[in-house]
Amino acid sequence: MKYNRDIHHRQSIRLRGYDYSQRGAYFLTLCTHNRECIFGKITNGVMHLNPKGAIVHQCWQDIPTHFPHVQLDEFVIMPNHLHGIIWIVDAPPMAAKHLRASKLQPRPHGTSKTIGSIVRGFKIGVTKWMRQNTTIYQTWQRNYWEHIIRQEYELQQIREYIHNNPCTWQQDKLYSNP
Numbered sequence: 208m209k210y211n212r213d214i215h216h217r218q219s220i221r222l223r224g225y226d227y228s229q230r231g232a233y234f235l236t237l238c239t240h241n242r243e244c245i246f247g248k249i250t251n252g253v254m255h256l257n258p259k260g261a262i263v264h265q266c267w268q269d270i271p272t273h274f275p276h277v278q279l280d281e282f283v284i285m286p287n288h289l290h291g292i293i294w295i296v297d298a299p300p301m302a303a304k305h306l307r308a309s310k311l312q313p314r315p316h317g318t319s320k321t322i323g324s325i326v327r328g329f330k331i332g333v334t335k336w337m338r339q340n341t342t343i344y345q346t347w348q349r350n351y352w353e354h355i356i357r358q359e360y361e362l363q364q365i366r367e368y369i370h371n372n373p374c375t376w377q378q379d380k381l382y383s384n385p
Contacts, residue, residue, distance in 0.1 A: 227321040230295050232356035234365050237289045240345040244286035252374035266332045274325050281366040290369045326351050
């Protein structure tokens with residue numbers, strides 16, 4: 208299919224002119240394809256990860272291994288999405304690698320150190336595992352939501368929101384009754 212600007216053009220939801228490799232805290236939300244509940248279920252306000260959700264957890268925890276300039280903060284894996292805070296703290300000393308549940312695979316070329324490259328590496332790692340170990344081909348929604356955290360009170364509110372997310376699942380706008 209030939210590229211057609213009218214069909215394939217998407218507006219960026221990123222802040223125009225902002226350097227997403229800057230030091231700071233970023234609140235991220237990544238949704239599953241069609242918001243399908245594939246990572247587990249919530250019972251009495253507690254998220255119970257299934258094996259797919261456990262892989263998502265493992266890959267998220269492994270982000271600083273692959274992106275040494277990143278530190279993780281509060282995060283939660285929900286049945287059909289993930290909320291997390293990522294801190295960019297320093298420039299990476301070497302090229303990052305794609306995340307993979309079983310082993311590391313070097314990137315063929317240099318990598319950027321932006322939030323986008325971190326999210327891309329995470330999604331690739333999870334998707335590769337899903338395709339190799341399940342019948343799920345499309346794991347993630349095409350894009351992701353991000354918010355640049357600029358104030359301490361904002362950081363505290365977002366941490367509380369993430370922490371309480373399983374308890375408020377049925378009121379969540381991403382709620383889907385599996």
